[in-house]
Amino acid sequence: xxxxxxxxxxxxxxxxxxxxxxxxxxxxxxxxxxxxxxxxxxxxxxxxxxxxxxxxxxxxxxxxxxxxxxxxxxxxxxxxxxxxxxxxxxxxxxxxxxxxxxxxxxxxxxxxxxxxxxxxxxxxxxxxxxxxxxxxxxxxxxxxxxxxxxxxxxxxxxxxxxxxxxxxxxxxxxxxxxxxxxxxxxxxxxxxxxxxxxxxxxxxxxxxxxxxxxxxxxxxxxxxxxxxxxxxxxxxxxxxxxxxxxxxxxxxxxxxxxxxxxxxxxxxxxxxxxxxxxxxxxxxxxxxxxxxxxxxxxxxxxxxxxxxxxxxxxxxxxxxxxxxxxxxxxxxxxxxxxxxxxxxxxxxxxxxxxxxxxxxxxxxxxxxxxxxxxxxxxxxxxxxxxxxxxxxxxxxxxxxxxxxxxxxxxxxxxxxxxxxxxxxxxxxxxxxxxxxxxxxxxxxxxxxxxxxxxxxxxxxxxxxxxxxxxxxxxxxxxxxxxxxxxxxxxxxxxxxxxxxxxxxxxxxxxxxxxxxxxxxxxxxxxxxxxxxxxxxxxxxxxxxxxxxxxxxxxxxxxxxxxxxxxxxxxxxxxxxxxxxxxxxxxxxxxxxxxxxxxxxxxxxxxxxxxxxxxxxxxxxxxxxxxxxxxxxxxxxxxxxxxxxxx
RNA sequence: GCCAGCGUAGCUCAGUGGUAGAGCAGCGGUUUCGUAAACCGCAGGCCAUGGGUUCGAAUCCCUUCGCUGGCUCCA
Numbered sequence: 001x002x003x004x005x006x007x008x009x010x011x012x013x014x015x016x017x018x019x020x021x022x023x024x025x026x027x028x029x030x031x032x033x034x035x036x037x038x039x040x041x042x043x044x045x046x047x048x049x050x051x052x053x054x055x056x057x058x059x060x061x062x063x064x065x066x067x068x069x070x071x072x073x074x075x076x077x078x079x080x081x082x083x084x085x086x087x088x089x090x091x092x093x094x095x096x097x098x099x100x101x102x103x104x105x106x107x108x109x110x111x112x113x114x115x116x117x118x119x120x121x122x123x124x125x126x127x128x129x130x131x132x133x134x135x136x137x138x139x140x141x142x143x144x145x146x147x148x149x150x151x152x153x154x155x156x157x158x159x160x161x162x163x164x165x166x167x168x169x170x171x172x173x174x175x176x177x178x179x180x181x182x183x184x185x186x187x188x189x190x191x192x193x194x195x196x197x198x199x200x201x202x203x204x205x206x207x208x209x210x211x212x213x214x215x216x217x218x219x220x221x222x223x224x225x226x227x228x229x230x231x232x233x234x235x236x237x238x239x240x241x242x243x244x245x246x247x248x249x250x251x252x253x254x255x256x257x258x259x260x261x262x263x264x265x266x267x268x269x270x271x272x273x274x275x276x277x278x279x280x281x282x283x284x285x286x287x288x289x290x291x292x293x294x295x296x297x298x299x300x301x302x303x304x305x306x307x308x309x310x311x312x313x314x315x316x317x318x319x320x321x322x323x324x325x326x327x328x329x330x331x332x333x334x335x336x337x338x339x340x341x342x343x344x345x346x347x348x349x350x351x352x353x354x355x356x357x358x359x360x361x362x363x364x365x366x367x368x369x370x371x372x373x374x375x376x377x378x379x380x381x382x383x384x385x386x387x388x389x390x391x392x393x394x395x396x397x398x399x400x401x402x403x404x405x406x407x408x409x410x411x412x413x414x415x416x417x418x419x420x421x422x423x424x425x426x427x428x429x430x431x432x433x434x435x436x437x438x439x440x441x442x443x444x445x446x447x448x449x450x451x452x453x454x455x456x457x458x459x460x461x462x463x464x465x466x467x468x469x470x471x472x473x474x475x476x477x478x479x480x481x482x483x484x485x486x487x488x489x490x491x492x493x494x495x496x497x498x499x500x501x502x503x504x505x506x507x508x509x510x511x512x513x514x515x516x517x518x519x520x521x522x523x524x525x526x527x528x529x530x531x532x533x534x535x536x537x538x539x540x541x542x543x544x545x546x547x548x549x550x551x552x553x554x555x556x557x558x559x560x561x562x563x564x565x566x567x568x569x570x571x572x573x574x575x576x577x578x579x580x581x582x583x584x585x586x587x588x589x590x591x592x593x594x595x596x597x598x599x600x601x602x603x604x605x606x607x608x609x610x611x612x613x614x615x616x617x618x619x620x621x622x623x624x625x626x627x628x629x630x631x632x633x634x635x636x637x638x639x640x641x642x643x644x645x646x
Numbered sequence: 647g648c649c650a651g652c653g654u655a656g657c658u659c660a661g662u663g664g665u666a667g668a669g670c671a672g673c674g675g676u677u678u679c680g681u682a683a684a685c686c687g688c689a690g691g692c693c694a695u696g697g698g699u700u701c702g703a704a705u706c707c708c709u710u711c712g713c714u715g716g717c718u719c720c721a
Contacts, residue, residue, distance in 0.1 A: 097716095105649065105650060106650085107650085107651090108650095108651075192715095193650095193715055193716070194649090194650065194651090194715085194716085195649070195650070195715060195716030195717070196648065196649025196650065196716065196717060197649080197716065197717045197718095198648075198649090198717055198718070201717065201718065202717095202718080203647075203648065203717075203718055207648060207649055207717080208649090208717095209649075209650085210649095210716070210717080212715090212716080238713095238714095242657080243657090249712095249713095251694085251711075251712055251713085255711095255712070255713085309719090310719090310720085356721085358720080358721085360719080360720075361647050361648095361718080361719070362647070362712090363647060363648070363649095363716090363717085363718085363719095364647095364718080364719060364720075365713090366714095369721095370719095370720070370721085371721090374721065375721095376721060377721095378721095478720080478721065479721095481721080512721070514721090515721045516721045518721085519721055520721090544681090545678095546678085546679070546680050546681095547678040547679055547680090548678050548679090549678070574676095574677080574678080575679095575683085575684080576677090576678085576679055576683085576684060577678095577679065577680060577681070578679085578680090578681070578682065578683070578684090579682085579683055579684080580682095581681055581682055582681095582682035582683055583682090583683090584682090585681095585682055586682080592681080594680070594681060596679095596680055597680095598680090606680080606681080608681055613681075614681055
């Protein structure tokens with residue numbers, strides 16, 4: 001065995017535990033890396049080779065530890081509620097869960113008791129031992145134990161693969177592994193929540209009780225993780241949306257419908273103006289379309305067939321049935337169709353901030369992120385098949401630029417394609433799907449963007465690029481999507497006249513950059529933790545007089561700022577200055593201008609930034625020039641640092 | 647939609663069978679203040695909703711609505 005420049009000789013039948021001992025590795029070693037493989041410590045050596053110790057930092061070791069934590073959870077539940085039937089219990093991103101079928105659901109108090117029992121199991125430091133058995137004995141074992149879900153899982157294991165069990169003390173589970181050596185390794189863990197979850201994620205199957213938890217080797221890592229959860233809570237757009245008075249959802253008006261308050265509406269307006277500007281630069285025509293249309297139109301488009309579950313019931317208008325739009329595409333197609341189009345008109349890029357309404361089941365609504373009425377930054381590009389790839393690249397360019405302005409610089413691209421098992425869910429024949437997928441893939445390649453293939457994620461009318469953006473906390477959000485569609489042009493029989501004078505069928509791209517205004521702004525709130533960069537801040541500057549005596553000067557400063565296009569609040573209330581600063585700070589106003597006798601005399605302002613604090617005094621003109629530049633440049637960070645001045 | 651939890655003043659929350667409370671916000675005063683909360687007073691609630699149990703319900707039980715965490719589904 002070799003490790004770095006050291007080596008040791010071990011007898012055959014030794015395990016990686018012996019390797020660990022031989023090299024004197026510390027106790028935080030969870031697994032051993034051997035080439036590309038990660039081995040659990042109790043595994044037998046496969047031969048002579050070079051190895052590396054794997055600790056919690058290694059993803060595989062982390063998953064093994066959390067998987068062991070899941071087993072400890074199951075063991076604790078079995079001790080406290082022997083009648084519980086075990087389903088599955090995997091490690092997941094940031095933690096683990098285990099699903100149980102229990103006659104009465106778990107309560108939060110149960111969670112505490114289970115956690116206490118788990119602590120006991122950890123302190124018992126039970127060895128976690130792998131065992132391989134044949135199918136028949138496994139079948140008998142789980143039948144005797146009365147674990148029907150395990151039996152079901154067992155039957156699905158492919159023939160010929162070894163069937164493995166893991167035992168710790170009295171507990172045994174059907175499991176592929178790998179695991180930590182003993183329950184004692186799971187030093188820091190916490191159960192986080194209980195939730196219902198369908199067996200196999202199928203709502204027709206029984207609902208099980210799922211317990212979520214997380215586990216670490218070190219207590220401080222657990223604490224850091226819990227702090228992060230706190231931070232996520234603090235940034236929650238629902239909380240900040242209320243605190244900053246950006247938007248609300250009114251019970252009297254109905255769930256999933258967003259009310260944009262003046263400050264939120266202002267942010268949205270600024271973003272929309274930016275959006276229009278950038279789209280015009282890129283050769284888009286901006287349009288408006290109605291909110292309802294005849295049922296017949298939705299039959300033609302195929303929505304009535306493929307998208308019915310997400311649409312609201314028809315309403316009768318003079319005995320003709322109309323539907324509220326869940327998408328903008330049919331309207332844009334009608335506008336395309338309204339004139340004879342020449343190849344010279346293509347590509348045609350039709351953009352709209354279009355408000356659509358979709359039925360979402362009550363349980364899925366979530367703040368402004370998942371709602372029933374929302375405004376998409378939608379566009380439909382009509383082009384020739386030859387132009388398709390270039391157009392996709394153009395959309396990717398626009399996307400990258402716009403996201404960058406908001407500070408989203410990392411993203412993951414997914415190529416969403418049909419589920420080959422379930423072609424009935426999609427419209428159109430194989431050849432057009434293949435053409436679409438090829439164009440999307442080629443565009444991604446040209447942009448040097450790495451991507452993963454996402455089976456079954458395509459829309460009903462075509463394949464798509466779905467881009468996930470990473471926010472300030474490293475969380476992924478559904479961002480831009482670009483969909484190729486050969487199907488709707490066919491259904492609406494749209495055409496353009498080619499160079500040859502004959503009719504040809506254009507290709508269509510559906511695309512959105514921001515997604516929806518509701519979701520995008522909610523995402524931004526969390527991304528910025530409510531502290532919008534200057535160009536987006538509803539209030540950019542708060543003018544705060546030191547005392548009433550400077551009210552006149554404060555108003556003069558305010559007027560000057562307004563004149564220069566700043567969004568300003570002047571706080572002339574009877575409160576003390578400290579109070580006003582606090583209010584502005586809590587509202588996350590970027591700049592506070594404190595004006596007292598000194599400033600009034602010299603025509604200056606004392607500048608305080610919400611995150612940099614007191615920046616000293618500036619001539620009003622200088623402040624306006626620099627803050628103006630910061631806003632104009634859409635800077636993500638303040639341009640007025642103290643260091644620069646001194 | 648399903649499972650669980652929750653719903654008390656504009657907001658954040660106390661109150662678990664015996665007369666509805668606090669802080670902040672609001673309003674009225676006093677204070678004119680130098681970088682994150684001045685002081686005094688006033689007002690504010692059909693305890694989400696409808697029903698039941700009880701001498702008596704914010705509190706216990708059921709209904710409906712909404713919210714939260716998940717499952718399933720999505721911009």
